[in-house]
Amino acid sequence: MRIVIVSSLYTPHIIGGAEISTQILAEALVPVADVHVMTLGGHRSGSVRKETIAGVTVHRLPHHNLYWIGESKGKGVLPKTVRRLVDLYNPRIIGAAGKLLRELRPDLIHTQNLSGFGPGVWTASAGAPILHTLRDYSLLSPVSSPLGNPALAKLYAMTSGGFSKRVAAVVGISGHILKRHTDAGLFSKAARLVIPNAVEGRIAAADKDFDRKPLRIGYFGRIEPEKGVREMIEAARMLPPDVVESVVICGEGSQREELAASCRQDNRFRFPGKVKPEEARRLMAEMDANFVPSIWEEPFGRVIIESYQVGTPVYASAVGGIPDAVASPDEFLFRPGSATAIRDKIMAYHVKSAEQKRRIQAACLEHCRKFTQASLLERHLELYARTLSGGGDYAVSAAYGQVQ
CATH class of the missing domain: 3.40.50.2000 (Glycogen Phosphorylase B;)
Structure with a gap:
């Protein structure tokens, strides 16, 4: 053929x-x-x-x-x-x-x-x-x-x-x-x-200390208005360091310099820029949870599956094709364009027990095998x-x- x-x-x-x-x-x-x-x-x-x-x-x-x-x-x-x-x-x-x-x-x-x-x-x-x-x-x-x-x-x-x-x-x-x-x-x-x-990539969960409470959260993608990065940053800044320990905003785009400047007084935020795929996977694996806060109608959610492959759950906007990629959408989707909705999801993950987090990781690994x-x-x-x-x-x- x-x-x-x-x-x-x-x-x-x-x-x-x-x-x-x-x-x-x-x-x-x-x-x-x-x-x-x-x-x-x-x-x-x-x-x-x-x-x-x-x-x-x-x-x-x-x-x-x-x-x-x-x-x-x-x-x-x-x-x-x-x-x-x-x-x-x-x-x-x-x-x-x-x-x-x-x-x-x-x-x-x-x-x-x-x-x-x-x-x-x-x-x-x-x-x-x-x-x-x-x-x-x-x-x-x-x-x-x-x-x-x-x-x-x-x-x-x-x-x-x-x-x-x-x-x-x-x-x-x-x-x-x-x-x-x-x-x-x-x-x-x-x-x-x-x-x-x-979505190519080895499916292997990184070791995580599920008992630790301050969260490390991440964003991986273009830093543009339609991606909802500003709203994610606002959500994290609403919460104290004993809830959000660090935030990694990984990628390039028209908003990167502006948003990085707005976070200079808060040393929890890092903007490493665009990194190689293997470095992105390493950073994804280090996070407790990653976020895809898009406002526009994403056709698909590749970064969601990439995060699942390293065993890190993802909270994402209920918009476009994203719901088709998310495991347990009722729990892990939020209203697009809302910093408050993102804050609530950060808190929801923060209060989970270690055993609940282990079960979520197992579900993520199983879900990504479909892609x-x-x-x-x-x-x-x-x-x-x-x-x-x-x-x-x-x-x-x-x-x-x-x-x-």
């Missing part, structure tokens, strides 16, 4: 979790399929550049746009919007994609994030069935974030919706992101299901077989969690 995965970016060009998840899927398929990735390179014109990475044949097409998506950092709202509007139908990139697909003659095409290609690339399928995985909201808005211009977003979603009728099956990495798109009218003819991301590469491969092979056989009667249900 020959599979072509289409993705805006591919390793070593990584912006976030979408690129990591696409790479995990591609490499998981290598033992059972001839896997090709069609992606965009940093060159604006010229020929397709081909290389092999971990058994995956990668084809980097010229981006044929205002700028390459891999160079988005620092671009203003206007150029970003113009580039994404070009995506709606870019005949040069669609032509290049169609030419390559006719040469490769895949059995299946599996598209991922399409910023840079645009949904018009679904017209270049060369007769192969198309599957699509929803990893962000870029089909609903030219700025792929909480929708700030409803009229523009509606026009954008209508265009994406028309092209999406060519898709045979659509996968949401959470029940929320799938429902968000289908409620907007996209993928009206597609089979629908949820397959959560695989392994083996599980991801099994679910996708089943999907591919059903699609190739013409079957597509899938119920819309979250794999783990709730469809909201």
